[in-house]
Amino acid sequence: NAGVTQTPKFQVLKTGQSMTLQCAQDMNHNSMYWYRQDPGMGLRLIYYSASEGTTDKGEVPNGYNVSRLNKREFSLRLESAAPSQTSVYFCASRRSRDNTEAFFGQGTRLTVV
Amino acid sequence: AQSVTQLDSQVPVFEEAPVELRCNYSSSVSVYLFWYVQYPNQGLQLLLKYLSGSTLVKGINGFEAEFNKSQTSFHLRKPSVHISDTAEYFCAVSAPSGTYKYIFGTGTRLKVLA
Numbered sequence: 001n002a003g004v005t006q007t008p009k010f011q012v013l014k015t016g017q018s019m020t021l022q023c024a025q026d027m028n029h030n031s032m033y034w035y036r037q038d039p040g041m042g043l044r045l046i047y048y049s050a051s052e053g054t055t056d057k058g059e060v061p062n063g064y065n066v067s068r069l070n071k072r073e074f075s076l077r078l079e080s081a082a083p084s085q086t087s088v089y090f091c092a093s094r095r096s097r098d099n100t101e102a103f104f105g106q107g108t109r110l111t112v113v
Numbered sequence: 114a115q116s117v118t119q120l121d122s123q124v125p126v127f128e129e130a131p132v133e134l135r136c137n138y139s140s141s142v143s144v145y146l147f148w149y150v151q152y153p154n155q156g157l158q159l160l161l162k163y164l165s166g167s168t169l170v171k172g173i174n175g176f177e178a179e180f181n182k183s184q185t186s187f188h189l190r191k192p193s194v195h196i197s198d199t200a201e202y203f204c205a206v207s208a209p210s211g212t213y214k215y216i217f218g219t220g221t222r223l224k225v226l227a
Contacts, residue, residue, distance in 0.1 A: 004156075031213055040122065042203060042219035043157075050213040058214065090156060094215070100145045100164065100207055102215055104156035 002026055006091050006105035013081045013112045021076040021108050023091030031094045032074035033102065034058075034066060036087040043090065049074055081112045115140040115206045117218035125224045126194055134189040134221045136178075136204030146187040147205040148178055151220075157203060163187060174198070199225045 007022045025032065030051045035043040035058075045058030047066040055066050063085060065077045074093075078085055088109050092102040116139045126132045138144060145164050149157040161172025168180040178189045187204060204218040 033215060035217070040219065042119075043217040045214060045216060048213060048215070056213075059216075092157075092215070100147070100162060101159050102147075102157075102205075104158070106156050107154075 004091055004093055004103050004105040006089075006108050008108060009106065010109050011111070013078075013110065015082060015112060017081050018077065018079050019081065020078075021089055021091075021110075022073070023075065023105060024073045025091075025093040025103070026072065027093060027095065027103065028071070029093035029095045029103075030071070031096065032068065033092040033094075034064075034074070034076045035090045035092065036060065036085075037090060037107075038087050046076065046089075081110075083112045086110060086112045115144060115208060115214065115216050117204050117206050117216055119204055119218035119221050121221045122219070123222045123224065125226055127226050128196055129193050131192050132190065132194050132198075132223065134202050134204075134223065136187045136189065136218060138185050138187065138204075138206050140185075140206065140208065142208050142210065145207045145209060146178075146180060147207075148172065148176070148187075148189050149203045149205060149217075150174075151201045151203065153200075160189070160202070194223070194225050196225050196227060198223060 004025045033048045034046040049055045049068040052071045091105045118137045147162045148160040163180045171177045207215045
């Protein structure tokens with residue numbers, strides 16, 4: 001039982017390059033989330049998907065796009081990376097709003113130079 | 114909208130001493146409250162949660178938290194800490210209706226000293 005799987009684990013990008021962070025969960029959860037974690041700022045919500053076919057902006061959506069490809073997968077895309085997007089990115093999932101525990105992936109450490 | 118405030122960014126404490134990590138929340142509706150722990154280079158894992166009922170909630174690793182609606186607080190406590198409790202602790206809030214957002218505080222780094 002893998003839980004929430006994120007790929008890649010590490011990535012270095014040059015300013016202006018694009019990339020997609022992948023996230024997949026095997027727990028049949030309805031809701032999925034993308035966060036970024038920066039020192040002193042905790043986890044900030046970038047985008048979330050309440051259920052398959054829906055996505056909504058979180059606290060810091062600028063510079064990112066998401067796709068809820070199916071129930072299992074929720075990807076995060078950086079179209080033109082900037083140094084300010086250097087961060088650790090976490091994907092999480094929850095079965096539903098009533099089943100409230102979130103399960104997290106191991107994170108993707110992204111550096112933009 | 115919901116928000117979470119963790120006023121203490123770092124808390125040093127000696128081994129076997131008690132500790133309290135503070136969390137205050139803001140919401141116009143009833144909420145669910147959580148504490149998560151993050152060990153170095155890992156994702157977050159749930160310590161405990163408050164959904165309803167008894168205001169004193171017990172979690173894993175000897176931690177407990179008390180929900181105080183009048184003070185809008187959900188402080189985390191442990192009567193005697195171990196070196197292995199050194200980690201970052203996050204308070205989080207979600208709502209049982211309306212938005213599906215799941216909002217975290219800025220975290221408190223607990224450092225247990227020998």
